[in-house]
Amino acid sequence: MSGAKLLVVDDEPDAVLILAKTLLARGYRVTTAKSGLQAINLAKVEKPDLILLDILMPDMDGTRVAAALHKDPATRDIPVIFLTCLITKKTQEIGLRYHDADRYAFMSKPYDLDNLLAEIDRLIGAHVG
Amino acid sequence: MPAVSKTTSFPIVGVGASAGEALKGNLAKAGELLGDITERRKLEEAHSKLAAIVEFADDAIIGEELDGIITSWNKGAEIAYGYNAKDIVGKSISLLMPPSHPDEYKEVLTKIACGETIKHYETQRRRKDGQIIDVSLTISPVKNPSGEIIGASTIARDITERKEMEAGMENTRKELEVIKKSADETSEFVESVINTVREPLIVLDQDLRVVKVSRSFYEFFKVTPEDTVGQLIYDLGNKQWDIPKLRELLETILPQKSTFDNYEVEHDFTTIGKHIMLLNARQIQMASGKERIILLAIDDITEHKKAQQAIEEARVYAENIVETIQEPLIVLDTDLKVISANSAFYQTFKVNHKETEGRFIYDLGNRQWNIPKLRQLLEEVLPKNSAFDNYEIEHDFETIGPKTMLFNARRLDAVQMILITIYDITERKRAEEKLQKNEEQFIERKKIEIELKEANEQLIKFNDLKDEFVSIASHELRTPLSIISGAVKLLIDEIPGRIVSGQKEILDMAMRNLNRLARIVDALLSISKIESGKTELYRTDADICRLITETVDEYNLPAGKKHINLSCQLPAHPVILYADADRIKEVIANLLSNSLKFTPEGGSIDVCCEDRNDDVFVFVKDTGCGVAKNDVPRLFEKFTQFNRKVGPGEKGTGLGLAICKGLVNLHNGKIWAESDTGSGMKVSFTIPRLSAKYIFTESVDNAVASSLKTGGGAAVVLISTKPVIQIDSPQMQVILKDVSGVLERNLRRNAHDTVIQNTKEILVVLENCDIAEATTVCQRLTQAIERHLVDKDLSSKLDLLIGYAAYPDDGQTGQSLIEKAREAGVACLALNKA
Numbered sequence: 001m002s003g004a005k006l007l008v009v010d011d012e013p014d015a016v017l018i019l020a021k022t023l024l025a026r027g028y029r030v031t032t033a034k035s036g037l038q039a040i041n042l043a044k045v046e047k048p049d050l051i052l053l054d055i056l057m058p059d060m061d062g063t064r065v066a067a068a069l070h071k072d073p074a075t076r077d078i079p080v081i082f083l084t085c086l087i088t089k090k091t092q093e094i095g096l097r098y099h100d101a102d103r104y105a106f107m108s109k110p111y112d113l114d115n116l117l118a119e120i121d122r123l124i125g126a127h128v129g
Numbered sequence: 130m131p132a133v134s135k136t137t138s139f140p141i142v143g144v145g146a147s148a149g150e151a152l153k154g155n156l157a158k159a160g161e162l163l164g165d166i167t168e169r170r171k172l173e174e175a176h177s178k179l180a181a182i183v184e185f186a187d188d189a190i191i192g193e194e195l196d197g198i199i200t201s202w203n204k205g206a207e208i209a210y211g212y213n214a215k216d217i218v219g220k221s222i223s224l225l226m227p228p229s230h231p232d233e234y235k236e237v238l239t240k241i242a243c244g245e246t247i248k249h250y251e252t253q254r255r256r257k258d259g260q261i262i263d264v265s266l267t268i269s270p271v272k273n274p275s276g277e278i279i280g281a282s283t284i285a286r287d288i289t290e291r292k293e294m295e296a297g298m299e300n301t302r303k304e305l306e307v308i309k310k311s312a313d314e315t316s317e318f319v320e321s322v323i324n325t326v327r328e329p330l331i332v333l334d335q336d337l338r339v340v341k342v343s344r345s346f347y348e349f350f351k352v353t354p355e356d357t358v359g360q361l362i363y364d365l366g367n368k369q370w371d372i373p374k375l376r377e378l379l380e381t382i383l384p385q386k387s388t389f390d391n392y393e394v395e396h397d398f399t400t401i402g403k404h405i406m407l408l409n410a411r412q413i414q415m416a417s418g419k420e421r422i423i424l425l426a427i428d429d430i431t432e433h434k435k436a437q438q439a440i441e442e443a444r445v446y447a448e449n450i451v452e453t454i455q456e457p458l459i460v461l462d463t464d465l466k467v468i469s470a471n472s473a474f475y476q477t478f479k480v481n482h483k484e485t486e487g488r489f490i491y492d493l494g495n496r497q498w499n500i501p502k503l504r505q506l507l508e509e510v511l512p513k514n515s516a517f518d519n520y521e522i523e524h525d526f527e528t529i530g531p532k533t534m535l536f537n538a539r540r541l542d543a544v545q546m547i548l549i550t551i552y553d554i555t556e557r558k559r560a561e562e563k564l565q566k567n568e569e570q571f572i573e574r575k576k577i578e579i580e581l582k583e584a585n586e587q588l589i590k591f592n593d594l595k596d597e598f599v600s601i602a603s604h605e606l607r608t609p610l611s612i613i614s615g616a617v618k619l620l621i622d623e624i625p626g627r628i629v630s631g632q633k634e635i636l637d638m639a640m641r642n643l644n645r646l647a648r649i650v651d652a653l654l655s656i657s658k659i660e661s662g663k664t665e666l667y668r669t670d671a672d673i674c675r676l677i678t679e680t681v682d683e684y685n686l687p688a689g690k691k692h693i694n695l696s697c698q699l700p701a702h703p704v705i706l707y708a709d710a711d712r713i714k715e716v717i718a719n720l721l722s723n724s725l726k727f728t729p730e731g732g733s734i735d736v737c738c739e740d741r742n743d744d745v746f747v748f749v750k751d752t753g754c755g756v757a758k759n760d761v762p763r764l765f766e767k768f769t770q771f772n773r774k775v776g777p778g779e780k781g782t783g784l785g786l787a788i789c790k791g792l793v794n795l796h797n798g799k800i801w802a803e804s805d806t807g808s809g810m811k812v813s814f815t816i817p818r819l820s821a822k823y824i825f826t827e828s829v830d831n832a833v834a835s836s837l838k839t840g841g842g843a844a845v846v847l848i849s850t851k852p853v854i855q856i857d858s859p860q861m862q863v864i865l866k867d868v869s870g871v872l873e874r875n876l877r878r879n880a881h882d883t884v885i886q887n888t889k890e891i892l893v894v895l896e897n898c899d900i901a902e903a904t905t906v907c908q909r910l911t912q913a914i915e916r917h918l919v920d921k922d923l924s925s926k927l928d929l930l931i932g933y934a935a936y937p938d939d940g941q942t943g944q945s946l947i948e949k950a951r952e953a954g955v956a957c958l959a960l961n962k963a
Contacts, residue, residue, distance in 0.1 A: 012608055018615035025624035056604060085607035110611035110647050113618050 036060030211257030263292035659791035724751035829943030844903030900935035930954035
């Protein structure tokens with residue numbers, strides 16, 4: 001959804017850069033964070049429409065960031081798309097825990113851009129709707 | 130001795146015709162006594178007879194007067210003295226006197242005159258020829274009738290011969306005396322010998338009575354002379370000498386053989402106990418007559434025998450030892466010549482007595498014993514040391530081949546011998562070497578084992594590392610891959626700026642390969658996990674038909690694009706399997722993807738599912754190019770390509786079928802392919818239907834294992850509904866499904882916690898749940914189900930059995946927990962009814 005404000009979180013600067021450029025090119029407004037903690041703070045301040053959250057990060061992994069966001073009423077309702085390179089039992093369990101399909105989505109990296117854009121629009125739409 | 134025998138004849142007073150006068154007086158006296166003429170005549174007759182006797186008697190009969198004048202001379206006198214009667218009558222008797230004593234006749238006549246009679250007076254007389262002869266004279270007085278002594282008559286006998294004999298006798302006597310003396314001395318000597326010899330001696334007469342015994346006999350046999358001498362030998366010492374062998378010796382052997390030596394007799398004497406004696410017997414014929422004496426020497430050899438026996442025993446013992454010793458043993462003299470060897474020696478060295486004994490040791494067996502080390506041993510070592518042990522010699526013997534032997538030697542100086550024992554340690558040596566080798570091998574093997582173990586541990590570590598590596602690598606690969614993909618996509622989308630058509634083609638190609646690389650990374654991760662057994666199945670009751678339909682739907686679009694007819698043949702009813710739905714989908718997707726890739730435009734792909742009793746059978750069949758028949762078995766290997774022409778679209782990873790096989794196998798199923806060049810490909814697989822018991826047990830075991838890891842508990846709730854009235858099976862299934870729905874809603878847990886088995890029992894596995902929680906959950910579930918049954922008006926038609934069991938309180942294994950829960954359910958129903 002063009003004009004929507006997205007928060008891209010990844011400890012890998014290049015990954016952040018490419019995704020940000022791609023999304024910007026599609027008309028989204030993009031804020032970036034390079035760590036989990038920064039993401040939580042930015043989410044409170046920026047109140048993005050959706051967060052693209054990397055799971056494996058050094059300081060604090062994506063699931064803990066999501067849990068922190070969920071605890072805070074200010075950020076509780078922001079939809080999250082988990083991006084991960086690793087499909088493991090652990091990520092599957094996370095998937096089960098966050099099985100509210102209207103609030104959470106999983107995308108494996110490397111992602112298919114069209115699928116990603118479709119998920120972004122679906123979640124923002126569902127949230128707004 | 131004739132002389133002696135002659136003297137025994139009585140001397141008769143001879144009366145010759147010429148000597149008649151001299152006898153007148155005696156006859157007259159006799160005539161007077163007779164008194165008459167007849168008597169006289171008789172007397173005269175007697176007188177003439179007497180005269181005849183005198184005349185012809187062999188003896189010389191001489192009459193003489195008291196003064197020595199010869200008055201009568203008979204024939205015998207003529208012969209004896211050589212004088213005729215007429216020559217000598219009237220002459221003096223002195224003519225006959227020997228020169229040595231000429232007046233002897235005077236003394237004799239004086240005695241006669243006194244009335245004496247001289248009998249057997251032996252003296253000498255001289256013959257006419259002067260020869261001196263020995264004579265024996267008996268001289269009697271001659272009386273006249275009035276009794277006066279008027280003369281003498283002499284009867285003489287020539288005893289020269291006798292005398293000579295007597296002289297010889299005397300010599301003999303003297304000799305005998307000497308002999309007797311020496312005999313006495315000898316006897317004394319013998320006596321002293323007899324008494325000094327230690328061996329008891331016994332002398333018996335021919336009647337076997339004891340004549341004499343030596344002192345040692347008394348001492349030895351503890352008897353006294355009183356009980357011994359004169360006794361029959363057998364009766365000695367209370368008949369203890371009545372020994373059959375002695376009897377045999379004395380009564381049988383000796384009479385035939387006068388000497389007998391070393392006759393061995395063993396006897397148990399009452400006084401001195403058992404003794405062994407050597408009897409030496411001599412039978413001596415006494416010179417004096419038929420008398421025999423027996424000399425019996427008794428040599429007590431008991432001790433000797435004992436000693437000998439001991440020696441013999443020792444010898445036999447030693448010999449036996451030597452013989453029985455299994456090691457070869459050889460005895461040498463000091464010149465190193467073989468005295469003897471035992472049989473082990475002969476056997477070991479394959480030689481015999483003949484070629485061994487008496488030979489120089491080095492010469493034995495064709496000089497094969499001429500061993501320098503043995504020489505050194507015998508010639509240098511042994512002279513300095515009386516013994517040595519374990520002198521090892523290796524030698525290649527002609528007869529028995531190479532041997533290693535241990536030589537032990539003893540120099541026995543007392544008997545001037547050298548004893549050598551030889552231990553053949555060839556086998557031992559070999560065994561030792563082998564053992565050594567084995568030991569080395571064992572150590573080596575142990576080392577290898579340890580290395581292997583270490584390697585294995587390392588491998589496990591590596592494997593863990595590999596898994597970690599694969600998972601990290603896939604993450605690490607995906608991250609840059611994702612960035613590159615994003616970047617290429619940006620370029621393709623011309624966001625940084627416009628690109629020309631040639632550039633776009635290249636970027637599209639890059640994009641395709643990036644996607645392919647991403648798929649390979651995924652596939653690698655997947656196969657790695659399957660191979661390492663790290664892939665865990667999340668099995669639930671899954672409807673295979675639905676899984677197939679969903680997957681086929683995903684491929685409808687690409688199939689349509691390629692004008693490929695994609696069709697399904699599925700059973701009308703759901704085919705429920707306890708399986709990992711995502712994995713089954715992955716298998717079907719892989720097979721469809723392959724078929725789509727290799728099937729040319731206008732072809733067809735069929736997917737078929739059959740519900741069978743024990744398993745579910747699925748196949749995907751296409752009309753593609755297929756592979757050569759002999760390549761079929763290799764289809765499921767990793768990274769195998771078969772030069773098949775691939776149409777446009779996604780390229781494969783080379784891992785698809787390998788992953789399919791791994792996943793099917795994880796479900797205990799089978800997968801196989803049928804194909805030939807140009808005739809398409811059919812890949813089939815089966816997934817077995819697992820038994821209720823297996824599924825229940827596995828799900829509970831998993832929960833127990835998981836709770837072990839987390840340290841929490843686990844519990845199972847088993848629900849079964851028994852129809853009280855007739856309820857048909859489909860209806861029952863609907864009821865259970867409803868109950869299952871009730872459970873799901875009330876559990877607030879994930880679906881895989883619930884299992885419906887055989888439409889009769891429902892098992893709820895509660896992970897991380899202790900017994901208290903389990904009780905609460907069970908109560909809540911019971912209430913919910915009862916409410917549901919009341920709502921559906923089923924409570925009167927069904928009996929509800931709900932039981933639960935918790936780990937570790939009620940059981941340790943899935944099976945025991947399930948049984949406990951089932952029992953609890955039955956007990957609970959009984960309680961409710963009551």
